[in-house]
Amino acid sequence: MIQRTIFTAIGLSAVAVAAHAQTSMPFALDWRFEGPSAPYFVAIQEGYFADAGLEVEITAGQGSLDAIPKVATGAFPIGFADINSLIKFLDQNPDAPVIGAMMVYDKPPFAIVGRRSLGVEEPLDLEGRTLGAPPPDGAFAQWPIFVAETGIDASTVTIEPVGFPTREPSLAEGTVDAVTGFSFTSFLNTSRLGVPEDDISVILMADHGVDLYGNVIIVNTDFAEANPDAVSAFLEAVAKGVIDTIADPAAAVEAIVPFNPAMDVELELRRLELALRDNIVTDWVLANGMGTIDADRFANSIEQIRLTYEYQNEPDASMFFTDAFLPEGGFPLE
Numbered sequence: 001m002i003q004r005t006i007f008t009a010i011g012l013s014a015v016a017v018a019a020h021a022q023t024s025m026p027f028a029l030d031w032r033f034e035g036p037s038a039p040y041f042v043a044i045q046e047g048y049f050a051d052a053g054l055e056v057e058i059t060a061g062q063g064s065l066d067a068i069p070k071v072a073t074g075a076f077p078i079g080f081a082d083i084n085s086l087i088k089f090l091d092q093n094p095d096a097p098v099i100g101a102m103m104v105y106d107k108p109p110f111a112i113v114g115r116r117s118l119g120v121e122e123p124l125d126l127e128g129r130t131l132g133a134p135p136p137d138g139a140f141a142q143w144p145i146f147v148a149e150t151g152i153d154a155s156t157v158t159i160e161p162v163g164f165p166t167r168e169p170s171l172a173e174g175t176v177d178a179v180t181g182f183s184f185t186s187f188l189n190t191s192r193l194g195v196p197e198d199d200i201s202v203i204l205m206a207d208h209g210v211d212l213y214g215n216v217i218i219v220n221t222d223f224a225e226a227n228p229d230a231v232s233a234f235l236e237a238v239a240k241g242v243i244d245t246i247a248d249p250a251a252a253v254e255a256i257v258p259f260n261p262a263m264d265v266e267l268e269l270r271r272l273e274l275a276l277r278d279n280i281v282t283d284w285v286l287a288n289g290m291g292t293i294d295a296d297r298f299a300n301s302i303e304q305i306r307l308t309y310e311y312q313n314e315p316d317a318s319m320f321f322t323d324a325f326l327p328e329g330g331f332p333l334e
Contacts, residue, residue, distance in 0.1 A: 022050070022053050022054060022055040023053055023054050023055065023227060023230040024054075024055045025049075025054050025055065025056050025077050025078055025230060025234055026056070026057045026058075026059060026076050026077070026078075027040065027056055027057070027058045027059065027076065027078050027079065027080070027234075028059050028061060028066070028067040028070045028071060028075075028076040028078070028079035028080065029058055029059060029060055029061045029067065029079070029080050030061045030063065030064050030066060030067055030079075030080045030081055030082070030215060031060065031061050031062075031063065031064075031066075032060050032061075032260070033058070033060055033256050033259050033260040033263065034256075034260075034263070034268050034271055035184075035253055035256075035267075035268035035269060035270070035271035035272030035273075035275065036184070036271060036272055036275040036279075037058075037256065038241075038245050038249070038252035038253055038255060038256055038268075038272050039238060039241035039242040039244070039245045039252065040056075040058055040238065040241060041058070041241075041252075041255040041256045041259060042240075042241040042244045042245055042252050042255045043056070043237045043238055043240060043241035044056060044058070044255070045255040046240070046241070046244065048236075048237035048240045048241060049234070049237045051237075052230075052233035052234070052236065052237050053230070053233065054230060054233060054234055054237065056234070056237075058259070059076070061079075061080075064081055064082035064085055064138060064215065065081070065082070065085050065089075066081070067079030067080055067081040067218065068081045068085060068086055068089050068098065068218065069089075071098045071218050071219065071220050072089070072093070072096040072097060072098040072220070074097070074220050074222065074223065076220070077219065077220050077223040077224075077227075078217065078218065078219050078220070078223075078231070078234060079217070079218050080104070080215055080216075080217055080218070081215060081216065081218050082108070082138065082214065082215055082216075083100050083103070083212075083213050083214070083215070083216040083320065083321070084108075084212050084213070084301075084305060086098070086100055086216070086218060086320060087302065087305060087315065087320050088305070088309055090319050090320060091309075091311050091312050091313055091315060092312060094313060094319070097220050097221040097222045098218055098219070098220055098221060099218065099219060099221055099224075099319070099320065099321065099322055100216040100217070100218050100320055100321040100322070101216070101217055101218065101219045101224070101231065101235065101321070101322060101323075101324075101325050101326070102216065102217040102235045102238065102290075102291040102325070102326060103213055103214075103216050103290075103291055103292065103293050103321075104214070104215050104216060104217060104238075104242075104280060104290075104291075105213065105214025105215040105216075105275075105279040105280060106213065106214070106279065106280065106282045106284055106285050106290075107204060107206035107207075107213075107214060107278060107279050107282055108205070108206060108210075108212050108213060108214030108215070108279070109139075109182040109183040109184060109185070109204075109214060109275070109278065109279055110138065110139040110142045110146075110180075110182070110183075110204075110205040110206070110210065110212070110214075111139055111180070111181060111182065111183035111186065111202055111203060111204050111205060112126065112131070112139075112146075112178050112179070112180060112202075112203040112205070113171065113178060113179050113180075113181055113183070113186040113187055113190060113200065113201070113202055113203070114126075114171075114177055114178030114179075114200075114201045114203065115171060115174070115177065115178070115195065115199050115200060115201065116198075116199050116200075116201050117199050118174060118177040118178075119177065120177050120178045120201055120203075121201045121203075122203070123146070123150040123152055123203060123208055124150065124151070124152060126152055126157050126177075126178060127152060127153050127156045127157060128156050128157075129157065129158070129177035129178065130157075130158040130159075130160050130175075130176045130177050130178075131157055131158065131159055131160065131176065131177070131178050131179065131180065132160045132162040132167055132170045132171060132175075132176035132178070132179040132180075133159055133160070133161065133162065133179065133180045134161070134162055134163060134164050134167055134180075135161055137164075137167075137180050137181060138182070139180040139181050139182060139205070140180040141308055142205055142210055142212065142308065143180065144307045144308050145205075145209075145210050145212070145304045145305075145307050145308060146205050146208065146209075146210055148209075148304075148307060149208060149209025149210055149304075150208050150209060160175075160176050162176070162179070167179050167181060167186065167189075168181075168186055168189035168190045168193060169193060171186075171190055171195070172190055172193035172194065172195050178201075178203075183202050183204055183274065183278055183279075184270075184271045184274035184275050184278070184279075185271070186202075187200055187202050187274065188267065188270055188271055188274070192267075202278075204278060210304065211297050211298075211300045211301040211304055212301045212304060212305070213293060213297075213298065213301060214279055216321070217234075217235065217238065219231055219325070224325070228324075228325065231325045232325045232326075235291065235325055235326060235331075236327075236331070239290060239291065239331035242280065242290065242331075242333070243331075243333060245272070245276070246276060246281060246333065249269060249272050249273055249276065250269055252272065253265055253268050253269045253272055256268065281333060285330075285333060286333060286334060288329070288330060289327075289329045289330025289331055289332055289333075290330050290331045290332075290333055291323070291326045291330040291331050292323055292326060292329070292330040293321060293323075295317070298317055298321065299317060302315050302317060302320075
């Protein structure tokens, strides 16, 4: 576990926050109000934030990069973002007051989604086939790491640039054999186009040597130093929301509806269930607690990023993540 070298004056009396006036903590989400965001809305609905003395308003985002500058500039004290993007941001802006504080996606949703009927079920099946990939896709960005870890002969794979709107239709039509994408998104989009679910293969990169972590709750370090108990209380409330969501995903999705009345509840329940299974409630999290990271894996993930990004400075893991606001051993989920 990363050493607790940051914010050494942090107290653990989160309960004390509730005894004072509520602390405003607007939360910058990475994306729209969809199934995987349910735990935050559960925490609002069940009063977990309010009971901790926090006034939390959730704002939708426009992608995994969106929350980082919002939190780094202090426009938001706390947000949700891809930690690999945070690592690159802090490499380029080493003095920016932002850090990861609670890992949520122990496994990132970076995936290859293929069709069994087109011969794609395992990584090496991609050799000699066509892979549809939007150039700015977050999963496609990890392709060099995936290739290195699986031993795929990339020279035999035809990369077909596709747009996000045409990615899954191309797979459904069979003009490509597989696509890069987020596991729960590309799977569901392909299924909704009429492809039988038992014909869809999801190759999660994290299951094939890619040690990258996924999305993490990030905090503005200036805010955190001034309000350490509030940050700890926020993370505890989120953990309670996650526990409730695991216990009853259908009820958790309903907590989003007041904030997104046009939402397809059935679709978002499926998306949430996939995210819980593949990204949040992993074997490692069940054994070690939610929110923390494995130091050796994190160090290796930082090295793997070198295959896709040239660091301007020698990376220091303590710049990117701190467990100072978490209970020892993280939050138990069972």
